[in-house]
Amino acid sequence: MRKFSFVFSGLLALGVLFALQQTNSLKSARYTWESPRVPPGFDGFQVALVSDLHGKRFGREQKRLVQAVRDLQPDMIALTGDFIDRKTKDLDFAREFLEGIKNIAPVYWVDGNHDPHSPLYGELHALLAEYGVAVLAGNCVDITHGGDTMRLLGYAFWELYHPIEPADIVLFHGPDDFFRFAALGCGLVLSGHNHGGQIALPGGRAVLAPNWHLFPKYSGGVYAEGESTMVLSRGLGTSDIHVRLFARPEVVGVVFRAG
Ligand SMILES: [Fe+2]
Numbered sequence: 001m002r003k004f005s006f007v008f009s010g011l012l013a014l015g016v017l018f019a020l021q022q023t024n025s026l027k028s029a030r031y032t033w034e035s036p037r038v039p040p041g042f043d044g045f046q047v048a049l050v051s052d053l054h055g056k057r058f059g060r061e062q063k064r065l066v067q068a069v070r071d072l073q074p075d076m077i078a079l080t081g082d083f084i085d086r087k088t089k090d091l092d093f094a095r096e097f098l099e100g101i102k103n104i105a106p107v108y109w110v111d112g113n114h115d116p117h118s119p120l121y122g123e124l125h126a127l128l129a130e131y132g133v134a135v136l137a138g139n140c141v142d143i144t145h146g147g148d149t150m151r152l153l154g155y156a157f158w159e160l161y162h163p164i165e166p167a168d169i170v171l172f173h174g175p176d177d178f179f180r181f182a183a184l185g186c187g188l189v190l191s192g193h194n195h196g197g198q199i200a201l202p203g204g205r206a207v208l209a210p211n212w213h214l215f216p217k218y219s220g221g222v223y224a225e226g227e228s229t230m231v232l233s234r235g236l237g238t239s240d241i242h243v244r245l246f247a248r249p250e251v252v253g254v255v256f257r258a259g
Contacts, residue, residue, distance in 0.1 A: 041146025051192025054237025066100030081112025196234030196247030
């Protein structure tokens with residue numbers, strides 16, 4: 001009996017250590033988007049996609065997260081929402097991150113589903129404004145690089161049913177609506193929300209996503225539909241269940257190639 005409890009305690013400790021590693025370690029995922037939509041001036045353009053922080057810190061003053069973004073050498077940083085939720089206590093974690101990335105590249109933001117439910121929502125937007133982050137909320141901006149221009153569209157999570165246009169690049173928090181952007185002929189959709197499943201099987205098959213969403217269709221990586229491509233981040237933080245398994249936090253880099 002004593003031997004059994006010793007083995008059980010050891011396995012439990014290993015399980016806890018593994019869960020801590022899976023929830024708190026950080027990785028980078030890199031993808032290429034090759035498309036006729038990419039003009040020559042954007043060939044080699046890099047986007048860093050950061051999503052679903054949910055109040056989390058990676059290193060003291062976000063140093064690990066900032067370094068992961070810097071290592072991608074991005075020309076643009078896309079923040080696709082859910083940085084805060086109703087449990088977020090303060091915005092120090094967000095200020096530290098924005099301070100760290102402020103001189104790396106222009107930053108664009110769209111709201112996720114959780115952000116507006118936080119009492120800190122107004123303060124978060126004041127912070128985004130303070131750091132010069134471009135908040136997209138049903139509007140387009142033109143971005144230029146190498147003498148060429150691409151059209152970037154962003155929507156807050158609840159704005160989806162407004163008319164949308166076939167932009168080259170779309171920021172939208174929820175991947176399940178990728179088909180709407182694909183039907184319109186948008187180019188690249190950057191998204192988050194499902195946390196890589198958050199609880200997944202070895203190999204990454206998503207089991208339980210936030211909002212108790214079982215076996216989500218989209219969990220992370222690259223998806224294609226018609227002429228459109230979606231790059232889906234597995235995000236960084238947690239919600240509902242505060243553990244990740246086989247869905248480690250990630251920063252995503254996307255390099256554009258003229259097709
Ligand atoms: Fe979300």
